[in-house]
Amino acid sequence: MAEMAVIKTPAETALSVAFATAKGKLPGAAALRETAFKRFETAGLPHRRVEEWKYTDLRALMRDAKPLAPPPDAAAKARASNAGAAFAAVEGRRIVLVDGAFVPELSDLAGLEPGLTIRSMAHALATGDAAVATRLGQVVPTDNVAVALNTALMRDGVVIEVAPGAALARPLHLVFFNAGGAPAAVFTRSLAVIGKAARAMLIESHEGVAEADYQVNTALEIAVGDEAHVDHIKITGGGAGTLHVSSLMAAIGAHARFNEFLFTTAAAVVRNQLFVHFKGEETVAGIRGATLLNGKQHADTTLVADHVAGACISREVFKTVLDGESRGVFQGKIIVAPQAQKTDAKMSAHALLLSEEAEADSKPELEIFADDVQCGHGSTAGALDDDLLFYLKARGIPHKEAESLMIQAFVGEAVDGIEHAGLRDTLIDHVAAWLKTRE
Amino acid sequence: MPAVQETVDQVRRIDVDQYKYGFETLIESDKAPKGLNDDTIRFISAKKNEPQWMLDWRLDAYRRWQTMREPTWARVHYPKIDYQDLYYYAAPKKKDGPKSLDEIDPEILETYRKLGIPLREQETLLGVQRPANEDGEDGEGATSGNGAERRVAVDAVFDSVSVATTFKEELAKAGVLFMPISEALQEHPELVKQYLGTVVPVTDNFFATLNSAVFSDGSFVYVPPGVRCPMELSTYFRINERNTGQFERTLIIADKGSYVSYLEGCTAPSRDENQLHAAVVELIALDDAEIKYSTIQNWYPGDKDGKGGIYNFVTKRGDCRGPRSKISWTQLETGSAITWKYPSCILRGDDSRGEFYSIAISNGHQQVDSGTKMLHLGKNTISRIISKGIAAGKSQNTYRGLVSAHRKAKGARNFTNCDSLLIGDKCGAHTVPYIEAKNASAVIEHEATTSKISEEMLFYCMQRGLSEEEAVALVVNGFVKDVLQTLPMEFAVEAQKLISVSLEGSVG
Numbered sequence: 001m002a003e004m005a006v007i008k009t010p011a012e013t014a015l016s017v018a019f020a021t022a023k024g025k026l027p028g029a030a031a032l033r034e035t036a037f038k039r040f041e042t043a044g045l046p047h048r049r050v051e052e053w054k055y056t057d058l059r060a061l062m063r064d065a066k067p068l069a070p071p072p073d074a075a076a077k078a079r080a081s082n083a084g085a086a087f088a089a090v091e092g093r094r095i096v097l098v099d100g101a102f103v104p105e106l107s108d109l110a111g112l113e114p115g116l117t118i119r120s121m122a123h124a125l126a127t128g129d130a131a132v133a134t135r136l137g138q139v140v141p142t143d144n145v146a147v148a149l150n151t152a153l154m155r156d157g158v159v160i161e162v163a164p165g166a167a168l169a170r171p172l173h174l175v176f177f178n179a180g181g182a183p184a185a186v187f188t189r190s191l192a193v194i195g196k197a198a199r200a201m202l203i204e205s206h207e208g209v210a211e212a213d214y215q216v217n218t219a220l221e222i223a224v225g226d227e228a229h230v231d232h233i234k235i236t237g238g239g240a241g242t243l244h245v246s247s248l249m250a251a252i253g254a255h256a257r258f259n260e261f262l263f264t265t266a267a268a269v270v271r272n273q274l275f276v277h278f279k280g281e282e283t284v285a286g287i288r289g290a291t292l293l294n295g296k297q298h299a300d301t302t303l304v305a306d307h308v309a310g311a312c313i314s315r316e317v318f319k320t321v322l323d324g325e326s327r328g329v330f331q332g333k334i335i336v337a338p339q340a341q342k343t344d345a346k347m348s349a350h351a352l353l354l355s356e357e358a359e360a361d362s363k364p365e366l367e368i369f370a371d372d373v374q375c376g377h378g379s380t381a382g383a384l385d386d387d388l389l390f391y392l393k394a395r396g397i398p399h400k401e402a403e404s405l406m407i408q409a410f411v412g413e414a415v416d417g418i419e420h421a422g423l424r425d426t427l428i429d430h431v432a433a434w435l436k437t438r439e
Numbered sequence: 440m441p442a443v444q445e446t447v448d449q450v451r452r453i454d455v456d457q458y459k460y461g462f463e464t465l466i467e468s469d470k471a472p473k474g475l476n477d478d479t480i481r482f483i484s485a486k487k488n489e490p491q492w493m494l495d496w497r498l499d500a501y502r503r504w505q506t507m508r509e510p511t512w513a514r515v516h517y518p519k520i521d522y523q524d525l526y527y528y529a530a531p532k533k534k535d536g537p538k539s540l541d542e543i544d545p546e547i548l549e550t551y552r553k554l555g556i557p558l559r560e561q562e563t564l565l566g567v568q569r570p571a572n573e574d575g576e577d578g579e580g581a582t583s584g585n586g587a588e589r590r591v592a593v594d595a596v597f598d599s600v601s602v603a604t605t606f607k608e609e610l611a612k613a614g615v616l617f618m619p620i621s622e623a624l625q626e627h628p629e630l631v632k633q634y635l636g637t638v639v640p641v642t643d644n645f646f647a648t649l650n651s652a653v654f655s656d657g658s659f660v661y662v663p664p665g666v667r668c669p670m671e672l673s674t675y676f677r678i679n680e681r682n683t684g685q686f687e688r689t690l691i692i693a694d695k696g697s698y699v700s701y702l703e704g705c706t707a708p709s710r711d712e713n714q715l716h717a718a719v720v721e722l723i724a725l726d727d728a729e730i731k732y733s734t735i736q737n738w739y740p741g742d743k744d745g746k747g748g749i750y751n752f753v754t755k756r757g758d759c760r761g762p763r764s765k766i767s768w769t770q771l772e773t774g775s776a777i778t779w780k781y782p783s784c785i786l787r788g789d790d791s792r793g794e795f796y797s798i799a800i801s802n803g804h805q806q807v808d809s810g811t812k813m814l815h816l817g818k819n820t821i822s823r824i825i826s827k828g829i830a831a832g833k834s835q836n837t838y839r840g841l842v843s844a845h846r847k848a849k850g851a852r853n854f855t856n857c858d859s860l861l862i863g864d865k866c867g868a869h870t871v872p873y874i875e876a877k878n879a880s881a882v883i884e885h886e887a888t889t890s891k892i893s894e895e896m897l898f899y900c901m902q903r904g905l906s907e908e909e910a911v912a913l914v915v916n917g918f919v920k921d922v923l924q925t926l927p928m929e930f931a932v933e934a935q936k937l938i939s940v941s942l943e944g945s946v947g
Contacts, residue, residue, distance in 0.1 A: 051512065338864060353879035356846075366870040368889045371861035376888040381876035 012045055014065035018185075019152055022068055026155060028125035032137065036151035043145045052144075055329040055361045056300040061269050062243060066215045068153070069184035072098040076179035080106060084175035084205055086430075087235075089422040092173030092203055099179050100186035101156045115166025115198070121157035121189055132159055135191055139221035140249035140277045140306075147247050147273075150219040154189035157220075160202070164195030164225065171201035171231075171420065176218065178208025178239050185215040186241070196225040196253070201420065202232045206246075206267075208239025216241035219249070226253035226280055231261075233423060237430075238266035247273040254280025254309065261418055262289035262301060263427055265434055270299040278305070278312045278340070288414045289318045290427075292434045293326035293358075300329035305347075307340040310370075316347035319414045321407055322358035323438060333365040334375055341370050347377040352384065352410055354403075354438075404435045471528035475653065477501065483528050483655055487621045490628055500641045500651035507645045513808040514837045514869060515777045517713070517750060525684045525715060527653045592617055594658045594674045596687055606670065613669050615699075616661040620688055623659035630661055634692055638721040638758045638785070646717040646779075647754040650686045654719065657687035662697040662728075671927055673702040676718075684715040691721070693728035695761065700731040700927060705738050705774065713741075713776060718753045726761030726788065731769070733926055734782075735934060738774035745804025745833070748776025755782035759791035762817070767794040769925045771934045772809060773941040781839065783812035786820035786848075793822040796922040798934075800941045801834030801866070810840035810871075815851035815881065824855040827919045830866035831942055837869040844881035851878075857887040860918055862911070862942065912939050 008016070019037050026033065045062060046053035072080070080098045083106070095118060096106035102120040109118060124132040137151055158174060176188065194200050202222070208214065224230045236244060244267045252258050262272050276287060291299045305314050320328035330349040351360035364377040384406050392402035411431050418424040471482045480501055484494040509520075592606035594617065610617050616627065623631050641651045658674045676687060693699050705716075716738065722730050732755075741748025751774075757766035768782040784793030795811040813822035822842065830836035836859065844851040859868035870887045892914050900910035916923075916935060923931050 341864070351876065353876060353881075356879050358879060360874075360876040362872075362874040362876075362885075364870075364872060364885070364887070366859075366887060366889055367867070368859070368861065368869065369867040371864045371866070371891040373861075374888075374890050376886070377870070378887075379872070379874055379885040380883060381874060382882035382884075383879040 009045060009059055011059075011062045011065045015149070016041065018065060018068055022153065026153065027122045028128055029133070029136065033152045036148040039143065039148040040145055040152060043148075046145050052302060052331070054363075055327075055331070056269070056271050056298065061298070062215070066183045066185040066213070068155070069099040069186045069214075071101050072103065072179055076181060077103060077106060079179045079209060080177040083177040083207065084173055086207075087173060087203065087205060087423070087426055089426050090171055090173060090203060090420065091422060092171035094173050094175060095158055096175045096177060097156065097158070097188060098177050099184065100176075100188045102158055113166065113168055115163030115195075116168060117161045118172075119159050121159050121191065122155060124159050125154075129159075131161075132191060135193065135221065135223065136189075137221075139191075139223050139251045140275045142249065142275055144247065144273065144275075146217060146245045146271070147219055147249070150187055150189055150217045150247065153187040153217070154219070155187055157188040157190035159190070160192040162192075162194045162198045162200045165197050166195065167199035168201065171203050171423070173203045173205065176204065176206045176216075178212040178214045178216070178241060180209035180212030180214070180239070183213040186217070188218045190220045192220065192222045194222065194224050194228045194230050197227040198225060199229045200231075202230070203235070203423065204233070205235040205237065206240035206244065207237050208241070210239055212239050212241065214241035215243045217245045219247040222248070222250040224250060224252040224256050224258055227255045228253065229257040231259045231419065233261045233263070233418065234272070235427075236262075236264045236267055236270055236272070240267040240270070242268045244269065245271045245273075247275070249275045249277075251277040251279050252283050252285065254282060256280065256283045258283065258285040259417070259419065260285070260287040261414075262291075263430065264289070264291040264299050264301075265293075265430065266297070267299075268297060270297075272299075272301045274301070274303040276303070276305050278307045278309055278314070281309045281311045283309075283312045285312070285314045286417055287314065287316045288417045290411045290414045290431070291318075291320045291328055292411070292431065293321070293328060294323040294437065295326060296324065297326045298329070299326075301331070303332040305332070305334045305345065307334070307336045307343045307345065310340045311342040312340070313344045314346075317414050317417065318349045319411050320349075320351040320360060321354065321411060322351060322360055323354040325355070325357040327359045327361070329361045330379075331363045331365070332377070333367060334377070335367045336370050336373050336375060338369040341372045343370065343373045343375065345373070345375045349377075349379045350410070351381040352407065353381065354384070400438070407435060408432070469530045470526050473526055474523040475525070475527055479527050480652055483653060486528065486530070487624065487655070489624055492632065493624060496636070496641070497652050500648050501653075503642050504645070504648040504652055507642075507648060509645050513779050513839070514835060515779060515806040515808050517777055520715060520750070522649075527684060527686070528655050530655075592670050592672050594619060594672075596656055596658075596674060596676045609669070614663040614666055615668050616659065617672055618659055620657045620659040620690060621655075627661070630692070631659065631690065634721070634723055635690060636721075638723060638756045639719050639754050644754060646752040647719050650688060650717050650719045650754070653684075654686045654688040657689045657718070659689075660691040660699060660701065662693045662699045664695040664697060666697045668697070668699040671700050671702060673704070676703065676705040684717065687718045689718070689720040691730060691732070692723045693725065693730045695725045696727045698729045700733070702733040702735070702927060702930060704735045713748055713750055715750050716752065716775075720753070720755040720782075722757035722766055724757065724759050724761065724764035724766050724791075727763045728761065729765040729767075730757065731767045732757070732782070733930065734770040734772075735930060735937065736770065736772045736774050736778070737937060740774045740803060740805050741776040743803055745776070748805075749774065751775035751778045751780060753780040755780065756785065757783065757793070758785045759788050759793060759820075761791070762788040763790045764788050765792040765794075767796070767925070768811065769796045769922065770798070770809075771926070771937065772797070772799040772807060773937050776805060778805075778807040778809050780809045781811055783814070784822065785814045785816065786822060787816045789817040790819045791817055792820065795822075795824045795826070796925045797826045798829070798919045798922045798938070799826070799836055799838075800829045800831075800938060801836045802832040802941055803834060804832070805834040807835070808837040808839055810838045812841040813843070813853060814841075815844040815848035815853070817848060819850040820848055820852070822853045824853070824857070825921055826857040827922055828857070828859040828868055829862065829915060829918070829942070830859065830868045831862035833865045835867045835869070837871060838887075839871045841873040841875070842883055842885070843873075843875040844877055844883060846877050848878060849880045851881040853883045855885040858918070859887070859889040860915070861889065861891045911942065915939075915942060
């Protein structure tokens, strides 16, 4: 059994070339980038034989690698001037990144609350900012290939720090806008450090001009301090890229509250990876998501909830609605370490198939090494219940409308978990808008 | 509470070593030279006097096996197996044809007697053939405790070879063929050729391919159309020789409208080294047929420090080939150092049905990675999975399963329930289900829980006068009840005792 010669795909070769030519120009962290890229080169693009990527074969889905996006010009910035408008009801502090570059002039940086700092990741990397250097890649260490690629090629992003005890009055709304001049690859890396007993809400919306042929690889590291309360919501909508890979690495301290929500509609291929690390005791976390797909869209949510400390409570609820020839993937793993006694973790993943061609793949996993725990998961896949449809139709509700009602109720179970009323209403509207697109 | 008392008595009888089947039988045996090459395969094939096509089939499997790699995806860890350091064939030395009990080595009979296997059909073998309705009073009192007439046809496999098959004549009257596969190759080669390897293809996986190359014996069952097999069929596997691998191959064919219930049991001596067991089981159910396959697996699990024990790497698969056919797997896994086993159903025929009921108990340093695959291909196919995993000591217990509804499997339906129970804080219980829905009318439900025996439950039982051990036994029996009920009655009692024994030493 001789070792087989490694044959690189065109995309892998293109990435190697891109890294070789760009590494001199990318801001700072040269050694970190070099090691990360080596990891990528050894592993190659993940394919279906790699367990974590079983249902999202990047090697097949990524036929080529787009050139790295150039810094946004005036025209691109002009196109982004209205970015994030769909979330006006949230009344958040808007922070805009165009083609992966932080654009202060489009961002609302006036009158920052005491204890809040926001700066550019590119600047922090270039100047070798010690606070960033010690955290980067260390919040939740992972050997994930997509994260490695991000580390190697990251260009910009934001660094957010919330001082201990500070409570942000307004949500921070990070708008990642793809201006779509030419096909491009965007690598953003952000870091949020939320101090002890601080309170913050972070919204990420990924959007762009509809025809943007972008490959996006975005990553966010969040360090949540003890007793802090953090909400993170990521919305992946139209223009988020033809291939959108996102990684969230969150480490949560003791007695904290953490709420995560993923809302995914458009984008051809989406992979949302969540690595949530419970490192302090008695934390309560809710990790939820809703995905609505049609056409040939493909969305993959991969979650690893790692309970290292005991007595934490985690609830995961994921809902996927699949129409057309779309494919929804859910992989959720709950790990309970031997010392994490009294963990209470419940995960549920439900898929609703609206068409004959849709496909739902689900892999909920439990990996339990402690005995005094309450852990469970449930997963279902199926069509709308005929009896319920009949019930509604018998009361004079037209077929399509009855379906819409049931879909809204199905997704509602996850969306209702969002505490911010403005955002919740906005997402409910998003669901309604998606339902309108079904003829 | 007699059941509980019985359990406790049983537990007390067992010494520290726990494993009561750990004895070794000293008999002479015929072995192939150590190691694996074309000659070993030719040797096995020649010993069995096999037709040329069978030898070619084996050699082809061996060639393909050499190009394959050992799978590493399961959550089990073991030192690399040296496949050249094994004996691939060991047969008890026998004199002539095994037509009567006289010619079966008394040592072997003694072995089976110790195992408590109902070889009281010995009389049949002895030629003391009585009409079936006349009770054999001189039967083994130790095994037929419940008074009910136990009519179980047994095929006993010792190391690599089948040593005795009972009730053959009565079965033959009904038209049922039940014999060692080596014999079937002589008597019904056309049936074997038609079905062998059609469910588990030669190149299915590393261990199945190895088995295809070197399998030495196993059971063959054919139930003709419309026949309801008049008794339970059963095979007892025993590994005795040192350094041998056991590779048996079971092939069961239920022709149109027939029914058969089959049970296998397994034991091995306690030894320091690890022994390999790589079996293949193929089930084929044609139109309206039903096969019920039960396993009580109690291979030697290794000592309390995790030394020794059997590597149980088994491929079991059933094919519901005809419409309205049904295959039901029930397994009680208590033994083996490592279990790697996924009895599966291919639900090909419309309206066919697959079931999987499993109790997997791990204690000491055992590692279990087991589960099932339900592949829904036909319309309105139904599957049901109930899996109960109990991890104690320092063991790791994993459920790994796949439920897949294909494009054309309209109206497919699955229900899965996996519960794990943890006893002690050094063990692990894991659940890895794969759910693939490729059409909208399929309904798939999966639920899993992991927890420990609650303090409240124990307190409640102990407050009423049960000791902690009794209380745990009671709770565990309740936990696995759903699955125990699906075992054939005679074996349910045995299984219940086995569960308690397996958990011995896990409390306190």
